[in-house]
Amino acid sequence: MRFLITGGAGFIGSNYLHYVVEKYPDDYFVCLDALTYAGNYNNIKDLEGKQNFKFVHGDITNREFIDKLFEEENFDIVINFAAESHVDNSIKNPGIFLTTNILGTQVLMDASRKYNVKRYHQVSTDEVYGDLPLDRPDLLFREDTPIHTSSPYSSSKAGADLLVLAYHRTYGLPVTISRCSNNYGPYQFPEKLIPVVISKALHDEPIPVYGKGENVRDWIHVIDHNIGVDLIVRNGRVGEVYNLGGHSERTNLEVVKTILKQMNKPESLITYVTDRPGHDLRYAIDSSKVEKELGWERTYNFSDGIKETVDWYLNNETWIEDIKSGNYKNAYQDK
Ligand SMILES: NC(=O)c1ccc[n+]([C@@H]2O[C@H](COP(=O)([O-])OP(=O)(O)OC[C@H]3O[C@@H](n4cnc5c(N)ncnc54)[C@H](O)[C@@H]3O)[C@@H](O)[C@H]2O)c1
Numbered sequence: 247m248r249f250l251i252t253g254g255a256g257f258i259g260s261n262y263l264h265y266v267v268e269k270y271p272d273d274y275f276v277c278l279d280a281l282t283y284a285g286n287y288n289n290i291k292d293l294e295g296k297q298n299f300k301f302v303h304g305d306i307t308n309r310e311f312i313d314k315l316f317e318e319e320n321f322d323i324v325i326n327f328a329a330e331s332h333v334d335n336s337i338k339n340p341g342i343f344l345t346t347n348i349l350g351t352q353v354l355m356d357a358s359r360k361y362n363v364k365r366y367h368q369v370s371t372d373e374v375y376g377d378l379p380l381d382r383p384d385l386l387f388r389e390d391t392p393i394h395t396s397s398p399y400s401s402s403k404a405g406a407d408l409l410v411l412a413y414h415r416t417y418g419l420p421v422t423i424s425r426c427s428n429n430y431g432p433y434q435f436p437e438k439l440i441p442v443v444i445s446k447a448l449h450d451e452p453i454p455v456y457g458k459g460e461n462v463r464d465w466i467h468v469i470d471h472n473i474g475v476d477l478i479v480r481n482g483r484v485g486e487v488y489n490l491g492g493h494s495e496r497t498n499l500e501v502v503k504t505i506l507k508q509m510n511k512p513e514s515l516i517t518y519v520t521d522r523p524g525h526d527l528r529y530a531i532d533s534s535k536v537e538k539e540l541g542w543e544r545t546y547n548f549s550d551g552i553k554e555t556v557d558w559y560l561n562n563e564t565w566i567e568d569i570k571s572g573n574y575k576n577a578y579q580d581k
Pocket of ligand 1: 252253254255256257258259278279280281282283284285286304305306307326327328329330331332346350369370371372403425426427428429430435
């Protein structure tokens with residue numbers, strides 16, 4: 247089968263490609279990425295040269311370009327990881343989030359209809375469900391939890407999800423959606439909590455923690471997320487939404503302290519900063535649908551996963567330093 251993987255030079259998409267290019271030698275994977283500030287060609291350059299992999303530099307919002315790519319490549323399956331993904335940026339500059347996350351999704355789905363793609367999969371987030379109170383550990387997000395967003399980022403993802411379901415109902419496009427909790431693992435851009443903590447701690451710099459660090463996230467290893475996406479794309483029922491969660495709820499402060507301990511760095515590096523406006527309190531996800539229907543299960547627990555992840559960043563310091571210096575932006579031209 248011929249796959250289009252958008253956003254494949256980002257954190258989750260690049261991990262997905264490393265997983266599937268190796269696992270499915272008879273399938274063919276085109277990675278399409280605009281290489282925005284969050285896209286890093288270094289994340290996938292070791293896949294270049296593989297028989298079943300190709301990188302294409304381009305923008306999912308460019309209709310003419312996308313049409314041509316679909317015509318040339320004859321995709322069976324489209325998986326859309328491409329997005330503007332950082333909540334803080336969406337608060338400062340919402341416009342690009344609507345353009346990429348909603349209109350980009352529309353462009354991809356229009357091409358998927360025109361060229362008879364067999365499955366369009368939208369990679370979404372548990373943030374579309376809003377947040378849960380801190381004092382109700384019994385509550386979890388289910389697939390039928392109402393959409394109730396807090397940030398321009400989550401609203402743009404929710405808008406895209408609704409459009410995906412509408413394309414299924416109105417045009418019969420064979421779609422699936424996965425909604426996942428917070429991911430951690432290799433290749434995450436150092437603007438998100440875990441790589442920020444590691445890269446700051448490496449240089450004994452102050453580590454910013456929003457508010458009192460009490461916000462709770464449900465952490466999932468990126469490999470487990472991607473195993474879930476792969477199962478849903480291949481075996482999931484058309485028109486369905488599937489939640490994927492880590493069953494590892496931690497406050498942000500707990501996560502920061504765990505990392506500092508592993509790195510032998512003092513907690514005095516922690517600096518509390520003014521809370522993010524509209525900051526979601528708690529995310530927690532019920533993954534029982536995908537577990538029962540598709541046999542998905544987590545392969546990582548948080549304590550082993552975070553240890554392995556910290557080690558990865560420590561062993562790949564040049565990967566972080568290239569981002570800090572801006573050199574990573576030249577990786578594609580210099581290839
Ligand atoms: N990171 C998480 O914890 C998490 C959790 C749940 C869902 N998600 C979703 O998973 C997907 C991937 O997230 P991520 O953390 O890997 O994000 P990321 O920011 O690391 O990567 C996004 C990638 O998309 C590319 N991109 C952006 N705009 C583009 C455009 N117009 N055309 C083509 N490519 C473009 C970027 O260059 C980058 O490579 C997103 O849809 C996100 O909403 C992320």
